[in-house]
Amino acid sequence: MSVARLLPLIVAVPMFGAALLVGAGRRLPRHAAEVLGCVFSGGAAALALGALAATSGAAPRPAEWVGGWRPRHGAGVGIVLVGDPVGLGLAALVSVLVLASLAYAWRYFDEPPPRHAGSYPGLVLLFQAGMCGFALTGDLFNAFVFFELMGVVAYALTGYRVEEARPVQGALIFALVNSLGGYAALLGIGLLYARTGELGLAQIGARLDAHPGGPDPLLVAAFTLVAAGLLVKAAAVPFHFWLADAHAVAPTPVCMLLSGVMVELGLYGTARVYWTVFAGPGGIPGAAVHRALLVLGVLTALLGAVMCWLQRHLKRLLAYSTVAHTGVFLVGLATLGPRGTGGVVLYVLGHAGVKAALFACTGVLLDRYGSVDEHQLHGRARELPWVGGLFAVGGLALAGLPPFGTALGKAVVEEAAGGWATALCVAVSAATGGAVLRAAARVFLGLGARHPADAPAPGEEGGEETTGKDEEPETRGGLLSRIPDTMQVVPAVLLAGALAVGLLPGLRAAAGRAAAAFTDHRGYTASVLHGVPAPPAAGEPPDWSAAGILWGLLATALAVALALAAVRRPVPREAARWTVPLRRLHSGHAGDYVAWFLAGVTVLAALVL
Amino acid sequence: MNAIGENAMGVLPYAVAGWLFLMGCYGLATSRNLIHAVGCLAVCQASTYVLLLAIGYRRGGTAPVFSDVTPGSRPVVDPVVQALVLTDIVIGATVTALLLSLVIQIAKRHRTVDPDELSELRG
Amino acid sequence: MSRRVRAWVLVLGGLGFAALFAAACAGLPHFGGDLHPYGDRAVRAALLRHTANAVASVNFDQRAFDTLGEESILFGAVLGTVVLLRQTRDENRRPPAPAPVAAPVRRYARLALPVTLLIGLYIVAHGQLSPGGGFQGGVVVATALHLLYIAVDYRALERIRPVGLYEVGDAAGEAAYLLVGTGALVAGAAFLANVLPYGTFNTLSSGGTVPVLNAAIGVEVACGVVVLLARFLDQAVEIEDPPADAPEGAAK
Numbered sequence: 001m002s003v004a005r006l007l008p009l010i011v012a013v014p015m016f017g018a019a020l021l022v023g024a025g026r027r028l029p030r031h032a033a034e035v036l037g038c039v040f041s042g043g044a045a046a047l048a049l050g051a052l053a054a055t056s057g058a059a060p061r062p063a064e065w066v067g068g069w070r071p072r073h074g075a076g077v078g079i080v081l082v083g084d085p086v087g088l089g090l091a092a093l094v095s096v097l098v099l100a101s102l103a104y105a106w107r108y109f110d111e112p113p114p115r116h117a118g119s120y121p122g123l124v125l126l127f128q129a130g131m132c133g134f135a136l137t138g139d140l141f142n143a144f145v146f147f148e149l150m151g152v153v154a155y156a157l158t159g160y161r162v163e164e165a166r167p168v169q170g171a172l173i174f175a176l177v178n179s180l181g182g183y184a185a186l187l188g189i190g191l192l193y194a195r196t197g198e199l200g201l202a203q204i205g206a207r208l209d210a211h212p213g214g215p216d217p218l219l220v221a222a223f224t225l226v227a228a229g230l231l232v233k234a235a236a237v238p239f240h241f242w243l244a245d246a247h248a249v250a251p252t253p254v255c256m257l258l259s260g261v262m263v264e265l266g267l268y269g270t271a272r273v274y275w276t277v278f279a280g281p282g283g284i285p286g287a288a289v290h291r292a293l294l295v296l297g298v299l300t301a302l303l304g305a306v307m308c309w310l311q312r313h314l315k316r317l318l319a320y321s322t323v324a325h326t327g328v329f330l331v332g333l334a335t336l337g338p339r340g341t342g343g344v345v346l347y348v349l350g351h352a353g354v355k356a357a358l359f360a361c362t363g364v365l366l367d368r369y370g371s372v373d374e375h376q377l378h379g380r381a382r383e384l385p386w387v388g389g390l391f392a393v394g395g396l397a398l399a400g401l402p403p404f405g406t407a408l409g410k411a412v413v414e415e416a417a418g419g420w421a422t423a424l425c426v427a428v429s430a431a432t433g434g435a436v437l438r439a440a441a442r443v444f445l446g447l448g449a450r451h452p453a454d455a456p457a458p459g460e461e462g463g464e465e466t467t468g469k470d471e472e473p474e475t476r477g478g479l480l481s482r483i484p485d486t487m488q489v490v491p492a493v494l495l496a497g498a499l500a501v502g503l504l505p506g507l508r509a510a511a512g513r514a515a516a517a518f519t520d521h522r523g524y525t526a527s528v529l530h531g532v533p534a535p536p537a538a539g540e541p542p543d544w545s546a547a548g549i550l551w552g553l554l555a556t557a558l559a560v561a562l563a564l565a566a567v568r569r570p571v572p573r574e575a576a577r578w579t580v581p582l583r584r585l586h587s588g589h590a591g592d593y594v595a596w597f598l599a600g601v602t603v604l605a606a607l608v609l
Numbered sequence: 610m611n612a613i614g615e616n617a618m619g620v621l622p623y624a625v626a627g628w629l630f631l632m633g634c635y636g637l638a639t640s641r642n643l644i645h646a647v648g649c650l651a652v653c654q655a656s657t658y659v660l661l662l663a664i665g666y667r668r669g670g671t672a673p674v675f676s677d678v679t680p681g682s683r684p685v686v687d688p689v690v691q692a693l694v695l696t697d698i699v700i701g702a703t704v705t706a707l708l709l710s711l712v713i714q715i716a717k718r719h720r721t722v723d724p725d726e727l728s729e730l731r732g
Numbered sequence: 733m734s735r736r737v738r739a740w741v742l743v744l745g746g747l748g749f750a751a752l753f754a755a756a757c758a759g760l761p762h763f764g765g766d767l768h769p770y771g772d773r774a775v776r777a778a779l780l781r782h783t784a785n786a787v788a789s790v791n792f793d794q795r796a797f798d799t800l801g802e803e804s805i806l807f808g809a810v811l812g813t814v815v816l817l818r819q820t821r822d823e824n825r826r827p828p829a830p831a832p833v834a835a836p837v838r839r840y841a842r843l844a845l846p847v848t849l850l851i852g853l854y855i856v857a858h859g860q861l862s863p864g865g866g867f868q869g870g871v872v873v874a875t876a877l878h879l880l881y882i883a884v885d886y887r888a889l890e891r892i893r894p895v896g897l898y899e900v901g902d903a904a905g906e907a908a909y910l911l912v913g914t915g916a917l918v919a920g921a922a923f924l925a926n927v928l929p930y931g932t933f934n935t936l937s938s939g940g941t942v943p944v945l946n947a948a949i950g951v952e953v954a955c956g957v958v959v960l961l962a963r964f965l966d967q968a969v970e971i972e973d974p975p976a977d978a979p980e981g982a983a984k
Contacts, residue, residue, distance in 0.1 A: 008797070008913070008923035015804055016910045022811060023903030026896050066797040068922035069777075077770065077777050077794040119815050126808045133801060141693055145801035148700050152707060152805050156812025159711050163820045165718040166729045172711045173730075176637065179650055179704050186657045186697065187630065187753075193690070194664040194760050197769040218759030221752045245730045310732070465732035583732035584733060590646065590724055592733045594638040595742035602748025619762035627753035631746055638742045665771065668764035673775055673786035676861045676934050680779055685786070687771030688778070692790035696802045699867055703809035706960055710816040713967055 003054045004062035006047060007081040010091050011133040013044045014098075014125040021118030021125070030117040037102050037121025041128055045095030048132070052088045059533035060085055060517040061524065063138065071203075074529045080200060082138040082528055085514030086345060090135040090268055093352055094261050098128040101253040104360055104490040109253065109474060120160070127153040127257065134265055138276075138528055140189050140226075141199045143269065144182065147233065150262060151178050158250040158258075164472055169588070170249035176590045177242040178232055180597060185229025191222040192277070201276035202528040205521065208282035215284045223284050224605040227270050227292075228597070231604075234266030236330060237300040238600040240323050241586060241593040244307070247319035248466065251474050252363030255315060256356035259322045264348045267326065271333050271341070271518070279336075279521040284608060286336050292607035293334035301327025301424055305431035307586065310579055313468035314362045314372040314439055318355065321398065321432035325351055328428055331421055332413035342515035342542040343412030346501060346508070350397070350405025353498030357491035358394040358436060361387050364487050365443065367475040373468035374439045375571065379446025387483070388444030390491045395440055397498055399433020399559035400425075400552040402544070405501025408508070410555075411548025422551055429555040434562030441567045448567030465575065465583055512541030622663035629656035643715060643722040647708045654701045658694050665690030782930040783939040788860045792945040796924045800909060803949055807906045810956040814899075817963040824972045828886040841883030848876035856950035860939035866946040870953025877958060886969050895962045898955040905952025912944055 017040025021033055028036070055062060061084040065071070069078025102124060109120065130150030137143050155178075159171030193199060195218055196207035208219070215223075228239065235243040243263065247255050270293075278284040304324030311317035325347075332344035364387050366372050369380055381388060397404040400411075410429060414422040441447040473479050501507060516536035517523065523534035575583070585592075629652055636649030665687030671678060673688035716722050719729075733741075761767060778789030791799050819825060852872030859865030881889040913924035921927050924941075931938035 005917065005922065009917070012800075012910050012913060012923070015800070016907060018804075018807070018811075019903040019907040019910065022807075023900050023907065025899070064922065066922060066924050067793060067916075068925040069794055075769070075773060077773050077790075079795055079797045081797075114818075116814065116818075119811060122811055123808065123815070126804060126811070129804060130801075130808075141696075142795075142798055142801065145696060145700070145798050145805070148704070149801050149805045149808060152700075152704060152812065153808045155707055155711070156808065156815055159714070159816055162714045162718075162816055162818070163822070168711050168714040168718055169727050169729050172643065172708065172715060175704070175708055175711065176646065176650060179708075180634070180637065180653060183630070183650075183653050183657050187626070187660055190657065190660040190664055191756055191760070193661075193770075197767060197771075199689070199770065216759050217752070217755030221756030224752060248730065307732075466730055586732055587733050588727065588730035589733065589738075591638040591640060592738050592741075594634055595738050595745060598634055598638075598745025598749050599741050600745070601752070602745050605748065605752045619764075620757045620760065622763050623757040623760055624754070627750065627757065630753075631750060634746065634749075635742065638738060663763055664760070665768065666764050667766060667768060672863060673771075673778075674784060674861075674863055675779065675786065676784040680775075684766075685775060687768040688774050688786035688790050689768075689770050689795075691787045692795060692798075695787070695791060695867065696798055699802050700805055703806050706964075707809050707812050707816070710813045710963070713964075714816060717973060 002062065003051050004064040004083060006051060007062070007064045007083050007136055008066055010044050010047045010051070010136065011129050013047065014040050014129040014132070016040070018122040018125040018129070021122040025116050025118030025122070028117050033117040033121055034102065034106060037125060038099060040125055041095055041098045041102060044128060044132065045092060045099055048088055048092035048095050051083055052085065052092055055083060055085060055088065057513055058535050060513065060535055061527035063528045071529060074203070074206060079142050080138040080528055081136045083136065084517050085510065086268070086518040087135045089345070089514060090261070090265065091132040093349065094128055094131040094135065097257060097260050097352060097356060098124060100356065100490050100494060101256045103486055104256065104363070105253040106484070106486040109251070123153050123157055127157065131261060131265055135268065138202060139200050140192065140204065140273070144186055144189060147185070147269070148182055150265070151182060154258065154262060157254045158246050160251050160254070161472065161474065167249040170245040173588065173590050173593065174242050174246035177593050177597065180594060181229040181232030181239065184225045184601065188222045188225030188229065191218055191225070195219070195222070201273065202525045205277045205280055205283070206525050206529060208277065209280035210282065212281035219284060220605060220608050223278055224601060224608055226273055228601045228604055230266045230269040230273070231296070232266070232597065233263065234270060235263050235323050235326050236296045237303050238596040238603070240300065240304070241596060243323055244316050244319040244586065245588055247322070248313060248316040252359055252366065255359040259318065259359060260352040260356040263322055263326060264329070264352070267329050267333065275519055275521055276524050288608045290334050290336050292604055293330050295607055296604070297327045297330030297334055298424060299327070300324070300330060301428045305428045306582065308432050309435045310575070310583070311435070312374040313466050314365065314374060315359070315468065316466060317435055317439065318358050318362065321435065322355060324428045324432050328410070328413060328425055331417050331424065335416045337416065338512070338516040338519045338539050339542065340413060340416035341519055342512045343409050343416055345511040345515055346405055346542060347409025347413060350409055350498045350501045353494040353501070354394050354397045354404070354406055357390060357494040357498070358398070360487065360491035360494065361391040361394065363474070364483055366471055367473040367480045368483065370471060370473050370479055371469055372471055374442055375451035376469050377443040378450050379442070381444045382446055384444065384483070386488055388440060390495060391444065392437060392440045393495055395433050395436030395559070396556055397495065398429065398436055399556045400429040401556040402549045402552045403499065403502040405498045407552035408502040408542070408544060408548070411545060411552060412542040414548065414551060415545065426551055426555045426558065430558035430562060433556065433559035434566070437559055437563035438566045441563055449570050451571045508543055509541040512539060623660060626656045626660035626663065629653070629659060641723050641725065643712045643724060644709070646724065647705060647712060650708070651701060651705055654697070657697055661690045661694050661697070781926060781940060782933045783942050784861045784934045785859065785863065787863070788865050788942055788946065789939070791865065792942045793926050793940070796945065799945070799949070800913070800924070803906060803909055803952055806953065806956050807902065810902060810960050813960055813963050817967055819971055825970050826972050828969045830885050830887065833883065833885065838883050841879045845876055845879040845883065848872060848879060852876055852954070856946060857936065857943070859946040860942040861934060861936070866949025867953050870950045871957055873950070873954040874957035874961065878961060886965070893958060893962060895959055898958045901955030902952055902959055905948050905955060908948035908951070909945055912941055912948065
C-alpha cells in the first residue's frame with residue numbers, strides 16, 4: 001500500500017478512537033479510557049511520522065483522492081488529501097502534542113461528567129482529527145469543514161470547567177469570534193467557486209492562472225475574506241482579541257494544544273491558500289500579499305509583546321506571548337520565499353515544545369496553589385525547584401537562547417526578512433522571554449518586593465486587568481499535595497524536543513526541503529492534479545549563522561536584564577497611565593471583537609489592493 | 610425587463626448575502642443579550658447559504674434529482690452548492706447548540722446574559 | 733471600549749466590508765448563469781453511479797470526506813454539550829412532575845408521532861433517490877420521539893429515551909461511517925471508495941455505499957439529536973440552579 005493511501009487514516013484513527021470512547025464510555029473505567037485515548041492519538045502520530053519518513057525528496061507530495069475520484073485531465077469531483085512535508089509535518093506535530101497533552105493529564109485531571117470517563121479524551125481525539133484533517137486537505141471547502149471541527153471541539157474544551165464564571169465567558173467569546181471568521185472564509189470560498197467553478201486548491205489555482213492579469217475586486221475580496229477567517233484562528237491583530245480570553249480559561253492540557261499548534265494552523269492555512277491558489281500569474285501580486293502580511297505581522301508582534309509584558313495572570317501572559325510570536329511567524333511568511341518559510345517551520349516546531357512546556361509548568365502551579373497570579377504566588381513555589389528550573393529554561397528558550405529550535409527559527413527568519421526584522425525579533429523575544437523569566441524570579445525564587453496591594457483592595461474587581469488569583473485547581477480532590485510524575489516529565493520532554501529542533505542537522509535539511517515544496521505553486525498543481533512528482537529546486541537549507549547566534553544571545557541577555565530590572569523595582573500600586581488604553585482595548589466584550597473583526601477585514605483589503 | 614433591471618437582478622441575490630452578513634455583525638456587536646447574539650451569528654451564517662445557493666442557480670433549473678426527471682431533459686441547478694449548504698446548515702445547527710449551552714452556563718455563573726455586564730476577562 | 737468607540741469602529745469596518753463585497757458582487761457571473769463546470773461533472777458522476785439524487789451522490793460519494801467531517805462536527809458538538817450541560821456539583825436534580833395536557837393536543841400528538849416516525853425513516857431510506865437523507869430524516873425521527881413529551885409528559889419521554897443507549901447509537905453511527913470507509917481501504921480501493929455494486933437506477937438498493945452511509949448518518953443524527961435535546965431538557969426541566977440567590981437572567 002502506498003504512503004498516499006494511508007493519509008485518510010491519520011484523520012480516521014482518532015475519530016474512531018473518539019467514537020469508541022463515547023460508545024463504551026459508560027462501562028470503561030477511567031484508566032482504560034485514558035489508555036485508549038493515548039493509543040489512538042499515538043497511532044495517528046505513528047502514521048503521520050511514518051508517512052513523513054517514507055516520503056522521498058524526489059516525490060514530495062503524495063496525494064490521495066478520497067473515494068478514488070482521481071481527476072482526468074485536471075478535472076474531477078473528489079477531495080484530495082496532500083501529504084506534502086509541511087502538511088504531514090504539522091499533522092505529526094499535532095499528534096505528538098496531543099499525546100503529550102493526554103499524558104500530562106494522565107490520571108490527574110478532574111473528570112466530569114460522572115460516568116463519562118471517555119468524554120475528555122474523546123473530545124481531544126476529535127480535536128486532533130480536526131487539526132490533522134485541516135493540515136492534510138487539499139480542498140478549500142473541506143478545509144472549512146475541518147476548521148469548524150477543530151473549532152467546535154475547541155470551544156467545548158475551553159468551556160470544560162463550567163462550574164466557574166471565567167471559562168464559560170472565554171469559551172463563548174472564542175466561539176462567537178471564530179465562528180464569524182469561519183463564515184467570512186466561507187463567503188470567500190463561495191466567491192472563488194463562483195469565479196472558477198472549483199473547490200480544490202490546485203484546481204482553483206489552475207483556473208485562475210488560465211487568465212493571467214491583475215487581480216480584480218472579486219479576487220481581492222475572496223482572498224481577504226478567506227485570509228481574514230484564517231487569521232482569526234491565527235490571532236493576528238486586530239483579530240487576536242479572543243485568544244487571551246480563551247487561553248486564560250481553558251484547562252491547562254488544552255492550552256498546550258491551543259497555543260502550541262491550533263493558532264499556528266491558522267497561519268499555515270493562510271500561507272497554504274496563498275501559495276496554492278493566489279501565487280500564480282492569475283492570482284494576487286506577491287508585493288500586495290507581502291505588504292499585508294508584513295504590516296499585520298509587525299503590529300501583532302509589537303502589541304503581543306507589550307501586552308505579554310503587562311500581564312500578571314500567568315496563562316494570559318503566555319497567551320499574549322503566543323500572539324507576539326504569531327506576529328514574528330507572519331513576518332517570516334511575508335518574505336514569500338522558501339527561506340523565510342523554512343525559518344517559520346523550525347520556529348513553529350521549537351515554539352510548540354517551549355510554549356506547551358511553559359503551560360504545563362503553569363498548570364502545576366495552578367493545581368498546587370490554586371492560583372496563577374504572579375504576585376500572589378510570590379516566593380511560594382520555592383519548594384518546586386524542578387518545575388521552576390523547567391519554567392526558567394522555557395523562558396530562556398522563548399527569549400531565543402541558542403541552541404533551542406526557537407533561536408534557530410528566529411535567526412533564519414531574521415536573515416530572510418532583513419535588517420529591521422532583526423530588531424523586531426530581538427525585541428519580541430526579549431519582552432516575552434523577559435516576562436516569563438520575571439514571573440519565574442518572583443514565583444520560584446521570591447525575588448523582589450511583594451505587591452503592595454496583595455491584600456485585595458476595595459474596588460479591585462472593577463479594575464482594568466485580570467488577576468490570576470483564586471482559580472479553581474483542575475485536579476481531582478482539589479489542590480495537589482504531591483505533583484504527579486507525568487506532570488513533571490512531560491514539560492521536560494517537550495523542552496528536550498525544542499532543543500532537538502535546534503540541534504538535529506537532518507531536521508534543518510528537511511525543513512528546507514519542506515519549505516521549498518510548500519512555496520512551489522506550479523509544483524503543487526502538477527503533483528496534485530496530474531500526478532507529476534515535481535520536486536522543488538534544491539536550495540540552501542536553513543542553518544545556524546554566527547550573526548544569528550549572537551542576536552539570540554543578545555535577546556536572551558536582554559530578557560534576563562529586563563526580568564531582573566523588573567523584580568528589583570518596587571511594584572507600582574497602579575498600572576502606568578500609558579497602558580490603560582491598551583488594556584481597555586482588550587475588553588473581554590464579544591461585541592468589541594466583532595467590530596474589530598470588520599475593521600480588520602477592511603484594513604486587510606486596503607493592504608491587498 | 611430593461612437592461613438596467615436585468616443587471617440589478619443579476620447581482621441582487623449576492624447583495625442580499627452581503628447585507629445579511631453585515632446585519633448579523635451589527636447585531637452581534639451591539640447585542641445586549643447573548644441569546645440574541647447567538648441568533649445574530651445564525652444570521653451571518655444565513656448569508657453564506659444565500660450566497661452559495663445564488664451562485665449555484667441556473668435559469669429555469671430544477672432540483673438535481675433524477676428520480677422523476679429524465680437526465681438531460683431539463684436544466685438542473687448545481688448539486689455541489691446544495692451539498693455544501695447542507696453541510697453548512699448542519700455545522701450552523703451544531704455550533705448554535707453548543708453556543709446556547711455555553712449561554713445557559715453563563716446565565717448560571719454570572720447571573721446575567723448581558724455581554725456588557727460580563728467583566729471577568731479584561732486587559 | 734465605550735459603546736461610542738465600538739460604534740465608530742463598527743461603522744468604519746462595516747462600510748469597508750460593504751464596499752469590498754459590493755465590488756466583488758459586480759465581478760460575479762450573473763445570477764442564473766449557465767457556467768457550472770463542477771456541478772455538471774457531479775451530475776454526470778452521480779448518474780454513472782446510479783444515484784438518482786445528485787446531491788446525495790455529492791454528499792456521500794464524491795465528497796464523502798466532507799460529510800465525515802460534518803458528521804464528526806455533530807458528534808463533537810453532542811459530546812461537547814454533554815460535557816457543558818452536565819449536572820455540576822452544586823446543582824440538584826428535581827424529579828419532573830406530571831403535567832396536565834389538553835385533550836386535543838394529546839390526540840394530535842399521539843396521531844402525529846407514528847406518522848412522523850415513519851416519515852423520518854422513509855426520508856433516511858430514500859436519501860439516494862429523493863431529496864432528503866440521513867441528516868434530514870434523522871432530525872425528523874428524533875423530533876417524533878419528542879412528540880411524546882407534548883402528548884404525555886416528560887417522564888413518558890424519559891421512559892422511551894434511555895440516554896445512555898442513544899449515546900451508544902450516536903457513537904455507532906460515527907464508527908459505522910469510518911468502518912465503511914476503512915472497509916474500502918481493506919478491499920484494496922481508496923478510503924471511502926464506493927466499492928459496493930451500484931444496483932438498478934432509481935431503486936432503493938441503488939448507489940452502492942450511498943444508502944449505507946446515509947443509514948449510518950441517519951442513526952448518528954437521530955441518536956445525537958436525542959442526546960442533545962435531552963441535555964437541554966434536563967436543564968430546563970430537572971436541574972435546579974445552584975442554591976445561591978434567586979436566578980435573575982437565567983436562560984429561558
